[in-house]
Amino acid sequence: MNKISKAVVSRLPRYYRYLDELRVQKIERISSKELSQMMNVTASQIRQDLNNFGGFGQQGYGYNVQYLYDEIGKLLGLDVCHKMVIVGAGNLGQAIANYGNFKNRGFEITALFDSNPDLIGKKTLNAEIMDIKYLYDYVKANNVEIVALTLPKEPARKIAEQLVECGVKAFWNFAHTDLKFSNDIIVENVHLSESLMKLTYRISEKNNNIES
Numbered sequence: 001m002n003k004i005s006k007a008v009v010s011r012l013p014r015y016y017r018y019l020d021e022l023r024v025q026k027i028e029r030i031s032s033k034e035l036s037q038m039m040n041v042t043a044s045q046i047r048q049d050l051n052n053f054g055g056f057g058q059q060g061y062g063y064n065v066q067y068l069y070d071e072i073g074k075l076l077g078l079d080v081c082h083k084m085v086i087v088g089a090g091n092l093g094q095a096i097a098n099y100g101n102f103k104n105r106g107f108e109i110t111a112l113f114d115s116n117p118d119l120i121g122k123k124t125l126n127a128e129i130m131d132i133k134y135l136y137d138y139v140k141a142n143n144v145e146i147v148a149l150t151l152p153k154e155p156a157r158k159i160a161e162q163l164v165e166c167g168v169k170a171f172w173n174f175a176h177t178d179l180k181f182s183n184d185i186i187v188e189n190v191h192l193s194e195s196l197m198k199l200t201y202r203i204s205e206k207n208n209n210i211e212s
Contacts, residue, residue, distance in 0.1 A: 008049050012072055014039065015049075019069040031062035078106045083144050084172075087159055088151030089114035089122075089129040092174060096148060097124035107146070111138060135159070139166045148172040149179075 018039055022030060032043040039046075050056050050063075056071055057063045073079055084102075086093045089112040096102075097109050103126060112124060113132040122129045130138070138144070147168050149156045156175030163171075170186040173179050179187045 004052050008052055011041070011049055012076055015046075016069065016072045016076060016078075019065055019072065022065045023069055027065055029062050029064055032057065035063070080106065082107050082146055083142065084109050084146040084148060085135075085139065085144050086112040086127075086148045086150060087114075087132070087135065087156075088112075088149060088174075089116070089119045089124075090150065093148070093150040094124055096150065097127055100125060110142060110144070113138075136162060136166050139163060139168060144168060146170045146172060148174065150174045153177040 015035075018035065032046045035041075036043040036046055047055075047057070050068075053071070053075060056068050070079075084107050086097055086109060089097075093112055093114070097112055102109060109124075109127050111127050112129045113135045114120060114129055115132045119129045120131050139147070145168075147160075147163055147170070149160060149171060151159070153176045156173065156177060157179065160171055160173070160179050160181075164181060164185055169184065171179055171188070173187055173189045174192070176191070176193075178189045181187065
């Protein structure tokens with residue numbers, strides 16, 4: 001398979017979400033035109049995106065919703081369970097841990113870690129908050145695949161570097177810094193404030209257009 005562009009990959013979770021909604025509505029098949037109207041993406045774009053992976057559709061029939069949902073799930077790696085821990089059990093860390101839909105998608109949050117003694121021992125929806133001093137031993141012993149970092153900038157960098165030495169290969173990083181490692185370490189940097197600033201830019205742009 002040729003290397004798939006980041007733009008195409010970034011649209012896959014959106015396809016997956018809309019197909020899940022169609023499954024809930026018990027819709028068995030859908031055309032690219034119908035899907036495009038739901039998602040506000042052109043039918044041509046949908047066909048081009050899916051053709052990167054073999055197409056999945058049949059001319060005159062469209063797409064089988066369940067089949068396409070399952071196949072995109074496989075592409076996204078959701079057909080296997082991914083063990084994940086969260087480092088930083090403040091409000092954001094606990095909110096992520098308590099979001100039940102992650103488990104439905106195959107992400108198993110097995111523990112949270114923090115240095116705050118007031119938090120240690122408390123339980124979230126599916127996991128307990130543990131003392132951060134046990135983090136590295138826990139990761140080694142439990143084959144943790146993904147670590148979510150929801151803590152300040154400086155400790156995030158130091159902890160991430162030590163976790164790489166423990167064998168961690170993937171980080172979901174909410175710390176206010178971009179983590180960078182060698183190509184065999186996968187990092188998804190998430191900056192909530194940047195997303196909000198994009199929103200305020202659009203508000204400002206709209207207001208300026210109204211005034212002019």
